[in-house]
Amino acid sequence: MSYKVAVVGATGVVGREMLNILHERKFPVSEVVALASRRSLGKEVFFGDKRLKVQALEDFDFRGTDIALFSAGGATSGEWAPKAAAQGAVVIDNSSFWRMHEDVPLIVPEVNADAIAGYTRRGIIANPNCSTAQLVVALKPLHDRARIKRVVVSTYQSVSGAGNDGVVELERQTKAIFVNDPIEKKKFTKQIAFNVIPHIDVFMEDGFTKEEWKMMAETKKILDPKIKLTATCVRVPVFIGHSEAVNIEFEDAITAEEARDILAEAPGVQVLDRREPGGYITPLECAGDYNTFVSRIREDITVENGLALWVVSDNLRKGAALNAVQIAEVLAARHLKKQAA
Ligand SMILES: NC(=O)c1ccc[n+]([C@@H]2O[C@H](COP(=O)([O-])OP(=O)(O)OC[C@H]3O[C@@H](n4cnc5c(N)ncnc54)[C@H](OP(=O)(O)O)[C@@H]3O)[C@@H](O)[C@H]2O)c1
Numbered sequence: 001m002s003y004k005v006a007v008v009g010a011t012g013v014v015g016r017e018m019l020n021i022l023h024e025r026k027f028p029v030s031e032v033v034a035l036a037s038r039r040s041l042g043k044e045v046f047f048g049d050k051r052l053k054v055q056a057l058e059d060f061d062f063r064g065t066d067i068a069l070f071s072a073g074g075a076t077s078g079e080w081a082p083k084a085a086a087q088g089a090v091v092i093d094n095s096s097f098w099r100m101h102e103d104v105p106l107i108v109p110e111v112n113a114d115a116i117a118g119y120t121r122r123g124i125i126a127n128p129n130c131s132t133a134q135l136v137v138a139l140k141p142l143h144d145r146a147r148i149k150r151v152v153v154s155t156y157q158s159v160s161g162a163g164n165d166g167v168v169e170l171e172r173q174t175k176a177i178f179v180n181d182p183i184e185k186k187k188f189t190k191q192i193a194f195n196v197i198p199h200i201d202v203f204m205e206d207g208f209t210k211e212e213w214k215m216m217a218e219t220k221k222i223l224d225p226k227i228k229l230t231a232t233c234v235r236v237p238v239f240i241g242h243s244e245a246v247n248i249e250f251e252d253a254i255t256a257e258e259a260r261d262i263l264a265e266a267p268g269v270q271v272l273d274r275r276e277p278g279g280y281i282t283p284l285e286c287a288g289d290y291n292t293f294v295s296r297i298r299e300d301i302t303v304e305n306g307l308a309l310w311v312v313s314d315n316l317r318k319g320a321a322l323n324a325v326q327i328a329e330v331l332a333a334r335h336l337k338k339q340a341a
Contacts, residue, residue: 001337002030005328006065006089008057008080009072010034010045013160014094017321018069021054023048025325028332035060036072062087066336070094071322085123088289090331092125092324096210099126099218105233106221108133109326111140112269116330125327129211130319131233131242132218133149133153137292137318138311139223140249141266142259146305147251151229153215156236157200158283161315162187188235189223197235211234241283242315256297259307263294273297281312292318 006021008017017034023030034045034052044051057076062068062084070077070084071094081091081098097285105118106126119125131153131255139148154186159166165187173183173193183191190197201210217230236243264271270291271283280295292313300306315321 001332002028003034003066003332003336004031004064006031006033006035006062006068006078006084008035008055008068008070008084009041009094010052011036011040012071013072013164013316014156015069016045018049018071018324019052021317021321021325022328025329027325027328033060033065053174053219062089065089067092067328067331069319069328071324078234081124082122090119090123090125091335092127093325094127094320094324096129096214097124098124100129100221101126101213106218107327108136108222108323109145109330110266111136112222113330116327116335119331119335125331127324127327128218128222129214129316130161130210131157131231131244132215132222133319133323134207134242134292134311134313134315135215135244135246136219136223137266137268138246138263138294138309138315139219139227141262141269142250142254142307143223143227144260145252145262146254148224148227148248149251150249151219151227151297153229153231154245155200155211155215155231155233156196156238156283157211157233158238158241158315159188159192159235160240160264161200161242161319163237166192167239170239174237192235192237194237196237198232200233200235201301238283239261240287240314240316241312242319243283244311246305246309246311247300248307248309249300249303250307253305254307256285257306259309260297268292269294271295271297280310283312286312287314288317289314290317290322 003282068089074095077095103121211233215231281293296310
């Protein structure tokens with residue numbers, strides 16, 4: 001079996017990574033179509049060595065397309081995902097638009113791959129927020145062993161999490177500082193070069209930001225509605241790779257050593273945890289990798305049954321494109337093949 005795949009948002013940082021990962025993982029494609037806005041008509045993107053001409057989403061007919069990977073923002077997904085699904089494509093969406101809809105499964109394959117079966121209700125499967133994806137990959141095996149009650153997480157999120165414009169802004173501001181040019185701010189509210197900004201997405205009434213709310217709500221939907229989670233999400237001047245300092249309170253006792261052994265065996269996780277200088281992962285080292293890395297595993301003695309961890313992953317990969325392609329792989333292996341048979 002091979003599939004016709006459309007990548008919507010193919011000129012963006014996530015879309016380009018989707019094309020790379022489909023190619024790297026040899027996803028069985030009969031054809032790959034690159035779609036973006038009219039602004040990108042005539043541009044080219046790469047699928048392996050092959051150049052693909054970008055087509056306009058609004059002129060595209062999804063009939064005959066098996067899988068549509070969307071990463072073109074919430075408004076585009078809100079409007080176009082149902083149209084693509086109605087024309088017969090299964091949509092795997094990276095935006096936040098469909099994540100909390102009751103009849104749309106929200107999937108991290110290492111955690112809840114079986115829930116993909118629910119895609120038949122709307123023809124749409126949602127990918128979580130980048131910070132949530134890597135977090136639940138690390139939490140799941142620990143939850144299975146000792147039941148998580150509460151999580152406190154602080155994130156250190158790279159500028160590529162804000163798309164192409166975020167990357168360009170950090171690059172330009174950094175150069176401007178070295179040549180004494182004025183600093184331009186468009187994407188971020190304050191200077192991001194040589195700074196950190198405790199604000200991602202919009203503010204909500206209770207003082208949390210939407211990014212922080214997403215981590216709470218999505219963790220409940222993917223892993224367990226009983227888990228309480230509070231987050232502080234911070235943008236940092238790193239190009240690729242989100243880091244998270246995580247404190248977990250469990251129902252049952254669990255030692256750091258046991259947690260390290262469990263995580264070392266867990267799917268999608270790589271433990272890098274030596275208690276010495278450099279014996280931990282940093283975002284620079286995780287960029288381009290598939291894994292969610294866990295370091296600094298230690299007992300938090302300020303609560304009963306507490307652990308503290310450092311969790312790092314490539315936000316464009318596990319946080320977005322890789323997770324979407326992994327969903328497509330499960331969909332193809334378990335569902336579409338059967339449907340075609
Ligand atoms: N970056 C991350 O780490 C990350 C992680 C998880 C989820 N996401 C989600 O993924 C989506 C894309 O993010 P990104 O970071 O790749 O952003 P980006 O670099 O800014 O790329 C945006 C993409 O969307 C396309 N697009 C925008 N408006 C469109 C329209 N009306 N019709 C068709 N295509 C349109 C753009 O095409 P043009 O070039 O033609 O404008 C471009 O290809 C967002 O929903 C984001 O929330 C991102």
